Amino acid sequence: DTEVTQTPKHLVMGMTNKKSLKCEQHMGHRAMYWYKQKAKKPPELMFVYSYEKLSINESVPSRFSPECPNSSLLNLHLHALQPEDSALYLCASSYLGGQPQHFGDGTRLSIL
Amino acid sequence: GESVGLHLPTLSVQEGDNSIINCAYSNSASDYFIWYKQESGKGPQFIIDIRSNMDKRQGQRVTVLLNKTVKHLSLQIAATQPGDSAVYFCAEGGGGNKLTFGTGTQLKVEL
Numbered sequence: 772d773t774e775v776t777q778t779p780k781h782l783v784m785g786m787t788n789k790k791s792l793k794c795e796q797h798m799g800h801r802a803m804y805w806y807k808q809k810a811k812k813p814p815e816l817m818f819v820y821s822y823e824k825l826s827i828n829e830s831v832p833s834r835f836s837p838e839c840p841n842s843s844l845l846n847l848h849l850h851a852l853q854p855e856d857s858a859l860y861l862c863a864s865s866y867l868g869g870q871p872q873h874f875g876d877g878t879r880l881s882i883l
Numbered sequence: 884g885e886s887v888g889l890h891l892p893t894l895s896v897q898e899g900d901n902s903i904i905n906c907a908y909s910n911s912a913s914d915y916f917i918w919y920k921q922e923s924g925k926g927p928q929f930i931i932d933i934r935s936n937m938d939k940r941q942g943q944r945v946t947v948l949l950n951k952t953v954k955h956l957s958l959q960i961a962a963t964q965p966g967d968s969a970v971y972f973c974a975e976g977g978g979g980n981k982l983t984f985g986t987g988t989q990l991k992v993e994l
Contacts, residue, residue, distance in 0.1 A: 869934070
């Protein structure tokens with residue numbers, strides 16, 4: 772069991788749908804992350820929140836919209852996704868930089 | 884080695900042998916390095932980390948070696964067990980919160 776909880780575990784959506792991925796941690800970490808991982812590839816950083824403020828956006832398309840409602844929660848809002856967006860979306864958290872990031876088990880997203 | 888297309892570099896070892904997984908990093912300014920294990924259907928799991936002011940760090944059955952001169956990192960697993968079968972990623976950090984992951988190595992433990 773991981774200490775970073777992601778829901779849902781699986782999500783299938785059409786290209787016109789709107790959905791949200793959720794991530795929760797209760798380790799007191801002040802940095803939270805979204806990654807995208809394709810099969811047999813390493814995780815690719817999408818967004819970083821530090822003290823609930825967006826600090827890094829790795830030029831992610833606007834159809835992905837992150838939100839950090841409080842220090843324990845991180846959301847990723849999805850709208851008008853493309854088939855190539857099908858991937859495993861991983862959330863992670865850490866105390867700050869230079870500290871281990873702890874990952875959830877991800878949401879497996881399929882775009883029809 | 885480098886991954887090509889969908890093929891991960893693979894290391895096959897016999898159960899009970901020691902495993903050594905290698906990683907070359909690219910950024911001379913990186914000062915934090917970390918190894919993750921990822922099993923099928925799971926997220927990456929933290930194994931061990933090391934800072935640039937050290938060249939060796941040991942954990943339970945694992946040792947990380949850092950050679951800054953040649954920008955090389957290795958993970959040694961002692962007495963490899965079937966449960967060690969997974970994909971292993973190294974990652975480097977250069978200050979701030981950003982980690983850059985290597986391409987990964989598939990470790991297969993043969994009985």
